[in-house]
Amino acid sequence: MLVLTRTLEESVMIGDNVEVRVLGIHGDQVRLGFVAPRSIPVFRKEVFEAIQAENRLAAGPDKSGMEAFADMFRGRKK
Secondary structure (H helix, E strand, O other): OOOOOOOOOOEEEEOOOEEEEEEEEEOOEEEEEEEOOOOOOOOOHHHHHHHHHHHHHHHOOOHHHHHHHHHHHHOOOO
16 A cells, blocks of 8 residues: 655646545545546445445346246246
8 A cells, every 4th residue: 555645735646647636634534636537437435335236236146037047948938
């Protein structure tokens, strides 16, 4: 992990086209701004993890659907 110290209004570049800027510091919270092309999604980590979990569930095999599909090819209907 790379650890950097930035002060208010300073920024960090990620690659050639993503900028992360410190916009505010209030107690134990830091407000960040992100400048990135629209083609690069930016999510809070907990939102990203929830999206990934939903995608895994949606992509997982549904046995009842798979069995019905296989039965169609065997010439049986359920």
